[in-house]
Amino acid sequence: MIASISLDLDNQWSYMKTHGDAGWESFPSYLPLVVPRVLNLLKEIDLTITFFVVGQDAERSENAEALRSIADAGHEIGNHSFHHEPWLHLYSREEIVREFERSERAIEGVTGQRTLGFRGPGFSYSETVLQVLAERGYLYDASTFPTFLGPIARAYYFLHSGLGKKEKDQRKQLFGSWNAGFQRLRPFRWNLSNEQKQSLIEIPVTTMPWLKVPIHLSYVMYLATFSPWVAKRYFYQSMRFCWLNRVQPSLLLHPLDFMGCDDLKELAFFPGMSLESKPKVAIARETLGWMAGTFECLTMKQHASRV
Numbered sequence: 001m002i003a004s005i006s007l008d009l010d011n012q013w014s015y016m017k018t019h020g021d022a023g024w025e026s027f028p029s030y031l032p033l034v035v036p037r038v039l040n041l042l043k044e045i046d047l048t049i050t051f052f053v054v055g056q057d058a059e060r061s062e063n064a065e066a067l068r069s070i071a072d073a074g075h076e077i078g079n080h081s082f083h084h085e086p087w088l089h090l091y092s093r094e095e096i097v098r099e100f101e102r103s104e105r106a107i108e109g110v111t112g113q114r115t116l117g118f119r120g121p122g123f124s125y126s127e128t129v130l131q132v133l134a135e136r137g138y139l140y141d142a143s144t145f146p147t148f149l150g151p152i153a154r155a156y157y158f159l160h161s162g163l164g165k166k167e168k169d170q171r172k173q174l175f176g177s178w179n180a181g182f183q184r185l186r187p188f189r190w191n192l193s194n195e196q197k198q199s200l201i202e203i204p205v206t207t208m209p210w211l212k213v214p215i216h217l218s219y220v221m222y223l224a225t226f227s228p229w230v231a232k233r234y235f236y237q238s239m240r241f242c243w244l245n246r247v248q249p250s251l252l253l254h255p256l257d258f259m260g261c262d263d264l265k266e267l268a269f270f271p272g273m274s275l276e277s278k279p280k281v282a283i284a285r286e287t288l289g290w291m292a293g294t295f296e297c298l299t300m301k302q303h304a305s306r307v
Contacts, residue, residue: 001243001246001248001295001296002248002295002296002297002298002303002306003248003249003250003251003291003295003296003297003298003303004049004050004203004248004249004250004251004297004298004299004300004302004303005047005049005050005250005251005253005288005291005297005299006049006050006051006052006078006119006142006250006251006252006253006299006300007038007049007050007051007052007252007253007254007255008052008080008119008252008253008254009031009035009051009052009053009054009057009080009255010054010080010084010121010254010255011027011028011029011030011031011054011057011063011084011255012028012029012030012264012266012267013025013026013027013028013029013056014054014056014084014121015256015267015270016028016266016267017084017085018084018086018121018122019269020164021266027056027057027060028266029057029060029062029063030255030259030263030264031057031063031066031067031255032062032063032065032066033259033263034255034258034259034263035066035067035069035070036066036069037258037259037277037281038255038258039069039070039073041258041281041284041285041288042073042075042288043073044285045285045288045289045292046292047288047291047292047297048074048075048076048297048299049075049076049253049297049299050075050076050077050078050117050299050300050301051070051075051076051077051078052078052079052080052117052118052119052142053067053070053077053078053079053080053107053111054080054081054082054084054103054121055079055080055081055082055083055099055102055103055104055105055106055107056082056083056084056106058103058106058107058109058110058111059106063110064110067107067110067111068110068111068112070111071111071112071113075299076113076117076299076300076301076302077107077111077113077115078115078116078117078118078119078142078300079100079103079104079107079115079117079118079119080103080118080119080121081099081103081118081120081121082099082100082102082103082106083099084121085121085124086120086121086122086123086124087122087124088120088121088124088125088126088129089120089124089125089126089129091126091128091129092128093128093132096128096129096132097132100132100133100136103115104136115138116137116138116139116140116301117138117139117140117141117142117300117301117304118133118138118140118141118142118143119141119142119143120141120143123143123144123145123180123205124143125141125143125144127192127193129141129143130190130192130200131192131193133200134190134192134199134200138200139200139201139301139304139305140200140201140202140203140300140301140303140304140307141190141200141201141202141203142202142203142204142205142250142300143202144180144183144184144202144204144205145180145183145204145205145207145214146180146181146182146183146184146185146204146205146207146212147180147181147207147212147213147214148180148181148212149181149212149213149214181212183204184202184204185204185206185207185209185247186204186247186248187201187202187203187204187248187250187303187304187307188201188202189201189202189307190202201304201307203250203300203303203304203307204250205250205252206242206247206249206250206251206252208238208241208242209241209242209245209247210245215234215235215238215239215249215251216251216252216253216254217235217251217252217253217254217257217284217287218252218254218256218257218271218272219271220232220234220235220283220287221256221257221271221272221275221280221283222271222272224272224275224279224280224283225271225272225274225275228279228283231283232283232286232287235287236287236290239290239291239294243294248303249295250300250303251291253284256270256272256273257272257280257284258277258280258281258284259273259277259280260273260275260276260277260278260279260280261273261274261275261276262276262277263277
């Protein structure tokens with residue numbers, strides 16, 4: 001069975017911005033630290049994946065070497081918006097077009113790759129976003145997150161933030177609504193109302209079949225703060241459940257899955273960041289190595305092409 005693996009390359013400033021923390025405007029970046037760490041691990045276990053890159057990071061010279069190294073290593077580059085604002089669904093059509101124009105130009109300029117896939121920050125999307133993607137020749141979107149736990153994750157995030165009412169209203173769809181749990185797990189084609197000749201494939205972030213609980217690596221790292229053994233068993237059994245239900249898993253990674261409190265104390269609010277980097281990288285190596293040996297692991301573009 002095939003599977004795809006992607007990493008949302010959210011940067012330190014993007015977490016701070018979404019969280020409402022001061023200082024994000026200086027665009028602090030951990031990409032020069034975490035990207036070589038991730039690439040070394042992927043090379044070690046012979047995995048090629050998709051990195052969804054934020055346009056704002058691609059425009060900044062301090063990130064150029066790290067981002068270029070991803071493309072040089074043969075990985076696919078996807079678009080993760082320009083400003084990384086999880087209220088993309090509130091944008092007008094004109095704002096969405098400008099967002100894509102700027103992010104595509106910046107990402108291709110530093111990596112040499114034209115982006116054919118998109119994931120909205122915080123899993124935000126709208127029909128207008130999907131229409132613009134189809135018009136711009138994108139092959140796939142990967143912004144749906146079929147889980148009932150989105151509002152709980154959002155409430156946890158708000159509880160540990162300094163956001164005011166206006167900021168919370170902007171982020172009220174962060175991680176999705178209760179209805180997201182009824183979305184499909186298997187890839188499908190969007191039926192867009194503007195009847196685009198270019199169809200658009202959706203590859204959902206995989207959650208556990210039937211229960212619809214998250215299984216991407218950040219949740220595994222959070223469980224590992226209580227018991228690494230339980231965390232890994234949860235991951236393996238979830239993937240086997242996907243296999244039994246003929247769900248081709250699309251596994252989501254984040255930079256903080258490879259970083260710990262010894263790297264970055266500023267993001268201590270994030271689940272799993274009470275662990276140090278060494279045990280987290282060990283869990284990532286074991287689980288991703290297992291994926292490589294169990295599934296035919298593809299990039300998102302390859303997965304969409306198979307669909």
